[in-house]
Amino acid sequence: MDKNLKKEGRRDFLKKSTALAALTIATPAIIKAGENDERIAALFEKIPLNLEVNGVVHSLSVEPRVTLLDLLREQLHLTGTKKGCDYGQCGACTVHVDGKRINSCLTLAVMNEGKKITTIEGLADGDNLHPMQNAFIKQDGFQCGYCTPGQIMSGIACINEGHANSREEVQEYMSGNICRCGAYPNIVDAVMQVKKEGSNHD
Amino acid sequence: MDKIIEQTDIDRVDGIQKVTGTAKYSAEYDFPGMVYGVLATSNITKGIINAIDTKAAENAPGVLAVITHLNCPELPGYKSTPEQDKLVPTKKGYKVFADNIIRFNGQPIAIVVADTFERATHAASLIKANYTKEKHNTDFDEAIKSGTPLEGNNFKEYVRGEANAWINAPVKIEAEYTMPIEVHLPMEIHGITVVWDGEDKVTLYEKTQSLSGTQRNIVRTFGLKEENVRIITQFIGGAFGSAFNTWPHSMAALIAGRKVGKPIKLMLTRNQMFNLVGYRPEAKQKLGLGASADGKLMGITHEAIAMTASYNEFTEGIVNGSRSLYECPNVNTTYKVFPLDLSQPTWMRGPGETTGAFALESAMDELAYALKMDPIEFRLKNYAETDLERKKPYSSKYLKECYELGAEKINWKERNPEPRSMKEGDWLIGYGTGSGIFSAWRGAAKAVAKLLPDGTMILQSGVTDMGPGTATAMTNLAAETMGLSHTKISFEMGDTNLPPGPMQGGSGTTSTLGTAVFAACENMKKKLAAMIKDNAVFHTEIVHEVKVEDLVFENGYMMLKTDKTKKISYAEVIKSAGLSELEISEDSKGNPMLNHSAFSYAVHFVKVKVHSKTGVIKIDRAVSAVDAGKIINNKTAESQIIGAVVGGIGMSLMEEGVIDHRYGRWVNNNFADYHVAVNADVPNIEVLFVDKPDPVLNPIGAKGMGEVGIVGFAAAVTNAIFHATGKRIREIPVTADKLI
Structure with missing residues (x-):
C-alpha cells in the first residue's frame, strides 16, 4: 500500500485531500456518515495498479477496497480462483503471489503493486497440464x-x-x-x- | 448387460475443466453491463417492519435500485387463493419481499443493485429498518417444553405388532440421543446470474439440483411461459441437498434484474449460507430396544422430535429406518416437529435416515453390550430377509456381505470387546460399527443419444451434477453399452433446453438416468443393426440377413459374432446412409416397485484413538462396505463414499450450529467457528463395494450411493468412543470436553 501511494505522487494525493476537506466542511450535517464514506471512497476511486497475472502485465485503476480475489474474478474475469468464504477461512481463493500461496480474499488488490500473481489459469502450458x-x-x-x-x-x-x-x-x-x-x-x-x-x- | 469391453474407472470427463479453472459455476458468467445484487437482512428475529429507510442506499454512488416489500412488483405467484389463506402458517411458506413480516433473523428485507459488487455491498449496509419486535423462540428445548407440535398425516404413529413391547423384554435399554443443527455448506456459495430479455423471457445461471423444479417455480411465480424460462447449470460446487429449493435470494435477483433491465449477479455471503439455504434440523430421539436373552429383538420403539421454521413444514424420515433395518415383530415409531422462529431446514445428505441411524445404531450397540454379544453378531441374528414394514421381498440385499467384508478388512475379530481395554501409549483404542439404509428408486427421465458420421456420440439430458460424477458415470455406461471408446462420447447436460432429465439427488440419479441412457444405447444398436441387415459385408453361406443378436458391438464396429473379420464401423453406417446424425430419443418411465422393496446398504467400521488425559479424539481408520448394486465407475463411486464418510466425521466430532436464543441470531455462522472436517482430521478411508447388480430396480443393476455412505457413520464413531473409553456419549458432536 505504501509503495502504491508513493507512486501515485504527492500532487495527486494533495488534490484529493483538499477535495476531501472541502466535502467535509461544505456539508456538515446534511450528509449522513454512510454517504460521506462513500463520497470519500469515490474520491480515491481511481488508484493506479500495475501487476502481472499469469505472465500478463495489467495496468489498472481500482478502488482501494477491492480485494485481489474480486479483482481477479470480477474485473479480470479469471473466475478459476474461487470465493468460498471471503474471510480467509476456507482456502478456495488460494493464489501464488511472487511464488508464495496466499488467500486472495485477504489481500486488497492495491497491496499487490508490482507483484507477480499466478492463478489456476496460469498453470498449464497450452494443453499440457501442470x-x-x-x-x-x-x-x-x-x-x-x-x-x-x-x-x-x-x-x-x-x-x-x-x-x-x-x-x-x-x-x-x-x-x-x-x-x-x-x-x-x-x-x-x-x-x-x-x-x-x-x-x-x- | 453384455459386457463387451472393460471400461470401468475412466477419469472424470469434466476433470480438465475443473483443474484448469475453466469450469463455470453460476456466479461466473459475464455479460455486458453486468450489475450486482446484495441483500440487506433483518437484525430482529420476529416482528414487523414499520418503516424502512432506503434513501442513503439509493443515493450512494453506482446504485441502480433498491427493492423492498414496499416497492416489490406484484407477482402472479405472490397472490394467494382463499384456500391458501386458510392454511396454517407452516403450510403457507414465505415469499421474499411479499410482506412486512419478519420470520427469522437474517431474513432479506431489501436487495440493492449497483454497478459494482463493492458499491452494492456498501449501499446495502446503509439500509435502516424500524421494527416492532415480537417475542421469538429459537430454542428447541423451550419449544418442546411449552410449544405445540405440528399436526397432520406426516405425524401419524406407526405400530407393527405390539407398541412398546421392548419394556417386557428380558434384556432392554432405553436412551435419548441428541444432535444439533448441521449445515450443508458446500464450498460454492449459492450464486445466481440472471439475464432478462424484456419482461417475459429470462435465462438464469442457477445453482440447482433440479432444473425442471426451478423452472417450474419461476414460471409459477412470475407467470411466464415455460419456454421463456431457461435455466443453465453447467457446474455445481457441491450442494448436498441445499440446492433443490428456489431460495429467496434467487427470487430477489430475478425481481431486481427485471426491474433494472440489466444482467445481474448475486452471490450470498458465507454467513448467509447458514440461514438462507437450509440446514439439517436439530433432533432428539428416544430409543427403547428389547431382546430375548439370546439376542432376538422383541421390540423397537423410536420416538423422534425435530424442528422446523414457523412458515414451513419440513419433515423427513427420521424413524423410517427403524421399521425395516432389522427383523423385529413389534415396532412403533412416533415423529413430532415443533416450529421455531428460524429459517427453514431442508434435505441434507441422507435426510432423516442419517439422523435416525445415529440413534438406532447407537441403541443397537448399547443393547449388544447389555446382551454381552458381539455387535455384528447381534445384527446378523436380527437380519431382515424381507421388508416387514411393506411386507415385500427385497429387490436385492447384500447387507450380510457388507458386514463380512468390512469386519474382515478392519480385523474386527481381533478387538478385545471389553470397553477401555485396548491402549497404545496414552491413547485409548476403540472399534465401533454402525449400519446405514437408504431407499433406492428409479424415476422417469428423458435422454437423447446422437451418433454422428465421424463415429462420435453425443448424449443429452437436462440433469445437473453437484459433484458425484453423473456425466462421467453416464459416459462410462454408454461406452460399455455401445462398444465405443469413452473418448468418443460427450455428455451434454445442465440446460432446460435439453430433454428433461431427473433431479440430482435422493440417490436416484444414476438409477433413473442410467436407465434412459442404457435404453437409448440399446435402441441405437438395434437401429444400426436394422440399417445394415442386408449389407454384403456380413454375408456368409448361412447368413443373408443379420440380426442384432448376430452381432457384437466393439470399439466402434459391428462385427459378426461368428467371424469378427466381417465388420462395419458405426461411422460408415451413418455416412453411407447419408445421414447427418442418427438420433434416438428415450423416454424412460419410473419403476413403481410394486412387488419389491429396494434399499442401498452400508456398514461402517471405525477405529478411534482417544487421548486418556486430554480427551482428544482421532479417527484412525474408517472402513465402509457398501451394497449399492452394480458400480458403474469405481473411481467416482469410491470418492463419493469417501466424501460421505468425511461428512460423517464432521457430523460426529465437530459440526454444531449454535444460535443465541436471546437474540435468535447465529453465533458460529462461519468456517472458523462452525468446524467441518479438514484434511488433517481425515484418515485413510477404505471403501469396499459388494458390486452385485440389483436385478429388479433397473436394467443397469445400480441402486444408489450418495446418501447411504453417511447413514450410520456417526453411530460407528460414538460406538467406537464407547469401546475406547467406556463412556457412552449420546450427544453429537462428541468433543473432548464431553470425555474428560
Whole structure:
C-alpha cells in the first residue's frame, strides 16, 4: 500500500485531500456518515495498479477496497480462483503471489503493486497440464471441483515450501483448504504423487 | 448387460475443466453491463417492519435500485387463493419481499443493485429498518417444553405388532440421543446470474439440483411461459441437498434484474449460507430396544422430535429406518416437529435416515453390550430377509456381505470387546460399527443419444451434477453399452433446453438416468443393426440377413459374432446412409416397485484413538462396505463414499450450529467457528463395494450411493468412543470436553 501511494505522487494525493476537506466542511450535517464514506471512497476511486497475472502485465485503476480475489474474478474475469468464504477461512481463493500461496480474499488488490500473481489459469502450458493438475485428475482429488483450484495452488506451494515429506505433513499443510465433498485422502495422494515424481514446478 | 469391453474407472470427463479453472459455476458468467445484487437482512428475529429507510442506499454512488416489500412488483405467484389463506402458517411458506413480516433473523428485507459488487455491498449496509419486535423462540428445548407440535398425516404413529413391547423384554435399554443443527455448506456459495430479455423471457445461471423444479417455480411465480424460462447449470460446487429449493435470494435477483433491465449477479455471503439455504434440523430421539436373552429383538420403539421454521413444514424420515433395518415383530415409531422462529431446514445428505441411524445404531450397540454379544453378531441374528414394514421381498440385499467384508478388512475379530481395554501409549483404542439404509428408486427421465458420421456420440439430458460424477458415470455406461471408446462420447447436460432429465439427488440419479441412457444405447444398436441387415459385408453361406443378436458391438464396429473379420464401423453406417446424425430419443418411465422393496446398504467400521488425559479424539481408520448394486465407475463411486464418510466425521466430532436464543441470531455462522472436517482430521478411508447388480430396480443393476455412505457413520464413531473409553456419549458432536 505504501509503495502504491508513493507512486501515485504527492500532487495527486494533495488534490484529493483538499477535495476531501472541502466535502467535509461544505456539508456538515446534511450528509449522513454512510454517504460521506462513500463520497470519500469515490474520491480515491481511481488508484493506479500495475501487476502481472499469469505472465500478463495489467495496468489498472481500482478502488482501494477491492480485494485481489474480486479483482481477479470480477474485473479480470479469471473466475478459476474461487470465493468460498471471503474471510480467509476456507482456502478456495488460494493464489501464488511472487511464488508464495496466499488467500486472495485477504489481500486488497492495491497491496499487490508490482507483484507477480499466478492463478489456476496460469498453470498449464497450452494443453499440457501442470503435473499437479494431472495428479488431481488421476487420483480423483475432487468431486464438485470448486475448492480444486485452491487445493492445486496450495499443493504446489506445499511441495515448494518443503512440507510434503510425509502424508501426515501434507495433511497438516493442506488443512487450510477445505473440501466439503471430502476428497482429502485423494488430494494427499495427488500431492504425494507429484512429490514422488519430482515433477513440481511453479 | 453384455459386457463387451472393460471400461470401468475412466477419469472424470469434466476433470480438465475443473483443474484448469475453466469450469463455470453460476456466479461466473459475464455479460455486458453486468450489475450486482446484495441483500440487506433483518437484525430482529420476529416482528414487523414499520418503516424502512432506503434513501442513503439509493443515493450512494453506482446504485441502480433498491427493492423492498414496499416497492416489490406484484407477482402472479405472490397472490394467494382463499384456500391458501386458510392454511396454517407452516403450510403457507414465505415469499421474499411479499410482506412486512419478519420470520427469522437474517431474513432479506431489501436487495440493492449497483454497478459494482463493492458499491452494492456498501449501499446495502446503509439500509435502516424500524421494527416492532415480537417475542421469538429459537430454542428447541423451550419449544418442546411449552410449544405445540405440528399436526397432520406426516405425524401419524406407526405400530407393527405390539407398541412398546421392548419394556417386557428380558434384556432392554432405553436412551435419548441428541444432535444439533448441521449445515450443508458446500464450498460454492449459492450464486445466481440472471439475464432478462424484456419482461417475459429470462435465462438464469442457477445453482440447482433440479432444473425442471426451478423452472417450474419461476414460471409459477412470475407467470411466464415455460419456454421463456431457461435455466443453465453447467457446474455445481457441491450442494448436498441445499440446492433443490428456489431460495429467496434467487427470487430477489430475478425481481431486481427485471426491474433494472440489466444482467445481474448475486452471490450470498458465507454467513448467509447458514440461514438462507437450509440446514439439517436439530433432533432428539428416544430409543427403547428389547431382546430375548439370546439376542432376538422383541421390540423397537423410536420416538423422534425435530424442528422446523414457523412458515414451513419440513419433515423427513427420521424413524423410517427403524421399521425395516432389522427383523423385529413389534415396532412403533412416533415423529413430532415443533416450529421455531428460524429459517427453514431442508434435505441434507441422507435426510432423516442419517439422523435416525445415529440413534438406532447407537441403541443397537448399547443393547449388544447389555446382551454381552458381539455387535455384528447381534445384527446378523436380527437380519431382515424381507421388508416387514411393506411386507415385500427385497429387490436385492447384500447387507450380510457388507458386514463380512468390512469386519474382515478392519480385523474386527481381533478387538478385545471389553470397553477401555485396548491402549497404545496414552491413547485409548476403540472399534465401533454402525449400519446405514437408504431407499433406492428409479424415476422417469428423458435422454437423447446422437451418433454422428465421424463415429462420435453425443448424449443429452437436462440433469445437473453437484459433484458425484453423473456425466462421467453416464459416459462410462454408454461406452460399455455401445462398444465405443469413452473418448468418443460427450455428455451434454445442465440446460432446460435439453430433454428433461431427473433431479440430482435422493440417490436416484444414476438409477433413473442410467436407465434412459442404457435404453437409448440399446435402441441405437438395434437401429444400426436394422440399417445394415442386408449389407454384403456380413454375408456368409448361412447368413443373408443379420440380426442384432448376430452381432457384437466393439470399439466402434459391428462385427459378426461368428467371424469378427466381417465388420462395419458405426461411422460408415451413418455416412453411407447419408445421414447427418442418427438420433434416438428415450423416454424412460419410473419403476413403481410394486412387488419389491429396494434399499442401498452400508456398514461402517471405525477405529478411534482417544487421548486418556486430554480427551482428544482421532479417527484412525474408517472402513465402509457398501451394497449399492452394480458400480458403474469405481473411481467416482469410491470418492463419493469417501466424501460421505468425511461428512460423517464432521457430523460426529465437530459440526454444531449454535444460535443465541436471546437474540435468535447465529453465533458460529462461519468456517472458523462452525468446524467441518479438514484434511488433517481425515484418515485413510477404505471403501469396499459388494458390486452385485440389483436385478429388479433397473436394467443397469445400480441402486444408489450418495446418501447411504453417511447413514450410520456417526453411530460407528460414538460406538467406537464407547469401546475406547467406556463412556457412552449420546450427544453429537462428541468433543473432548464431553470425555474428560
